Amino acid sequence: MQQKIIILDFGSQTTQLIGRRVRELDTFCEIMPYNKFPKDDPSVIGVILSGSPYSVHDKEAFKVDLSQFVGRIPVLGICYGAQFISYANGGKVEAADSREYGRANLEHFDAENPLFHGFVENSQVWMSHGDTITAIPEDYKCIASTANVKFAAYASTKQPVWAVQFHPEVFHSLQGTQLLKNFVVDICGSRQDWSADSFVETTVAELKAQLGDDKVILGLSGGVDSSVAAVLLNKAIGSNLTCIFVDHGMLRKNEFRDVMEDYKCLGLNVIGVDASEKFFNDLAGVTDPEEKRKIIGRDFVEVFNAEAKKQTGAKWLAQGTIYPDRIESLNITGKVIKSHHNVGGLPKEMNLQLCEPLKWLFKDEV
Missing domain, CATH: 3.40.50.620 (HUPs)
Structure with a gap:
């Protein structure tokens, strides 16, 4: 059975780029609308939630029932995906003083967390968001911060859920591919047998x-x-x-x-x-x-x-x-x-x- 990663699309301009990065890891992936997660598909080994042009507080914001996959298979939220995971579980997402767009550096990260295996100090990442996460849910912990973003990355302490405020799929996140490999291969268990x-x-x-x-x-x-x-x-x-x-x-x-x-x-x-x-x-x-x-x-x-x-x-x-x-x-x-x-x-x-x-x-x- 061919393994695959499902990328749930919340409307980000870089959703297809996430897909390309996963394919470069010799892992098949499928991009699906945020509300079309394939239930009861045993070939799905992980889920990635994309970014979005919306704020989680917008009336038009796309929202998904996380219980369809959280706790069953590993989940990685990216930008809006990270904000939505926090928002849906009792955390806080608020408008930032100014839109953060551009390079940043991880001043602190949990080197023991499997998502950051192989990362170097002050690793450069790319931010692009108007809202910011000001509090994470209970049973979650912060695993990375930049100078301006306290919750640059966080993870559940009880379930296989990770979330990053930055965009690992873009070139300017210098170890973005490493992060995606850590998730797709080490955490999700991809055999890397698709090409x-x-x-x-x-x-x-x-x-x-x-x-x-x-x-x-x-x-x-x-x-x-x-x-x-x-x-x-x-x-x-x-x-x-x-x-x-x-x-x-x-x-x-x-x-x-x-x-x-x-x-x-x-x-x-x-x-x-x-x-x-x-x-x-x-x-x-x-x-x-x-x-x-x-x-x-x-x-x-x-x-x-x-x-x-x-x-x-x-x-x-x-x-x-x-x-x-x-x-x-x-x-x-x-x-x-x-x-x-x-x-x-x-x-x-x-x-x-x-x-x-x-x-x-x-x-x-x-």
Whole structure:
């Protein structure tokens, strides 16, 4: 069974960065909305609570039932996550005299606490918060302080719960990766057996099992994501994969021709469609980026659908959807960061099942 860390997203700008840092520790993680913790999932070995743009006192603040996981598996709260743990357990969180943003140093820390194993004196951390924790709950103890923040980190004395006011996921927290490793590996017990390299072998095997002898259609964009998805599918099902590459007219000069040649060298079965005139006509006069994305997505589906109907017997549509595509298309605040044409389901008339080989990977992992 594959182990995983769950990162509960409270809307922080650095939530995806927390995920990347965990993946760099050869540990699979999944970012989920703050209110979607997967109950009764034995593969979850730890939980990280992210930061948030809100104060715990805001009416709009995202709040979670900590009893779902506290006491069952290790928990690490970061910034808002740390404040919320204190707030929810009887501690105090108050507005700071001024927003603390920037570098700070841990003047005091508990070197015996497993979260700070390997830390050096005055280790630099990065603060970014408007509220501050002024009192921690009973049965908790302070384990780190800076010159301006008494409760820079604290921990439960009875349960596996830790909380840090700073951001270990950012580069400016010089031992942030060490802290996350201490939590993910030493405290949560990760076997560190997941990597992008192992992903290829396991994914090809999973695709073979999922697709069998079924025929698959894949829309190629000419970019990295869909091209990698195509190569993985080609390894799994070979000639049962048909790729459609739509030229929307906005590629670089000669790119459509050059990429088609590259696909040929990769052994892919690709149909090229020049639809640039349609895209140019539909985009004429449009200046809003989000509207442009929607037009491009709509036109791509129309052109692709027309060509896909010519392919008989296909049961699956494959896409190069990656993890950030899904996260950005529906932020946990309910607001879209930006839409992606390959997220949101398939038109009913296509009557195809969806296959997304890369849906758990970040861009650099692809």
